[in-house]
Amino acid sequence: MDIQSTTDPQRALFAPTDPFHxxxxxxxxxxxxxxxxxxxxxxIYYMRSGERFYFIKDRSYWVKRGDLVLIPPNVLHxxxxxxxxxxxxILINFKEVFxxxxxxxxxxxxxxxxxxxxxxxxxxxxxxxxxSIMEKMLWEQKHAEPDAEGYIKxxxxxxxxxxxxxxxxxxxxxxxxxHPTTLHRKVSDMVKHIxxxxxxxxxxxxxxxxxxxxxxxxxxxxxxxTGFTVIxxxxxxxxxxxxxxxxxxxxxxxxxxxxxxxxxxxxxxRIFKALCGMSPLQYRKWNTPRD
Numbered sequence: 339m340d341i342q343s344t345t346d347p348q349r350a351l352f353a354p355t356d357p358f359h360x361x362x363x364x365x366x367x368x369x370x371x372x373x374x375x376x377x378x379x380x381x382i383y384y385m386r387s388g389e390r391f392y393f394i395k396d397r398s399y400w401v402k403r404g405d406l407v408l409i410p411p412n413v414l415h416x417x418x419x420x421x422x423x424x425x426x427x428i429l430i431n432f433k434e435v436f437x438x439x440x441x442x443x444x445x446x447x448x449x450x451x452x453x454x455x456x457x458x459x460x461x462x463x464x465x466x467x468x469x470s471i472m473e474k475m476l477w478e479q480k481h482a483e484p485d486a487e488g489y490i491k492x493x494x495x496x497x498x499x500x501x502x503x504x505x506x507x508x509x510x511x512x513x514x515x516x517h518p519t520t521l522h523r524k525v526s527d528m529v530k531h532i533x534x535x536x537x538x539x540x541x542x543x544x545x546x547x548x549x550x551x552x553x554x555x556x557x558x559x560x561x562x563x564t565g566f567t568v569i570x571x572x573x574x575x576x577x578x579x580x581x582x583x584x585x586x587x588x589x590x591x592x593x594x595x596x597x598x599x600x601x602x603x604x605x606x607x608r609i610f611k612a613l614c615g616m617s618p619l620q621y622r623k624w625n626t627p628r629d
Contacts, residue, residue: 357435358430358432358487360430360479361428362427363426363429365423365424376414377412379411380452381415381429382407382408382430382501383407383428384406384430384468385405385406385426386426388403388424389420390425391417392417393414393418393564393566394414395456398518400515400518401457406468407456408458411433414566416565428476437449437491437494437495449498457515458508471500475494521563528549528556529571532545536576536599537598539601542556542568545568577598577614580594580618583597584622585622585625594618
């Protein structure tokens with residue numbers, strides 16, 4: 339497996355922890371994301387060549403050459419190998435704060451594009467414009483001129499405007515994508531059921547019984563289609579909900595444990611720290627506004 343980036347790490351304009359991140363990679367062998375993935379930034383994923391299965395929120399999509407994937411903050415997603423392992427992609431992550439200043443009046447409206455999709459299929463003319471914007475962004479990041487950050491903001495705004503116009507001029511009836519296979523459709527039904535019931539006691543047996551299949555078969559197809567084990571996925575949903583409650587309420591950790599579906603505070607604390615890198619109380623302190 340070859341992984342190449344157009345960005346020289348020693349000259350990178352942005353660090354991965356900055357409010358903007360741009361990454362270009364070419365992979366020539368099998369690759370699947372190994373970690374559960376959700377973040378507090380917006381994501382634009384451009385499939386430059388090849389194809390991938392992309393699990394987003396409650397279903398998977400077959401993403402092909404020229405497709406754009408739009409993912410809002412805090413939405414679980416994961417890419418997996420399809421029939422063709424080789425692929426090239428450009429990934430943009432940014433936080434709303436990155437667009438402030440230059441786009442105070444325009445950016446809030448443009449960010450509504452992330453409520454659409456999530457997979458868009460630009461036409462040939464739009465792809466030429468997208469390629470031009472992406473190449474300029476990569477060049478600016480690589481060479482890190484003094485005014486590069488400002489120009490990248492302009493380019494990102496141009497990209498969002500192009501996406502907004504694509505959505506506005508696309509027939510909404512054609513926006514609903516088919517599931518890649520009937521198996522993907524079946525697993526999507528399972529994911530939707532879990533999304534609606536993750537705060538309740540859940541076991542592999544009750545899920546398997548609900549869908550009239552064996553626990554072994556449920557585990558196998560769930561992992562195959564989503565990239566997550568059932569337990570990994572349920573824990574991610576519960577921790578995300580706990581993060582929301584820690585930031586927006588004064589509920590105790592014990593009360594939050596019960597609300598999000600964990601059976602004990604000890605188990606909740608262990609899972610939370612494994613996924614977030616800190617305890618629930620540390621997370622609350624870190625995310626409490628300071629005067």
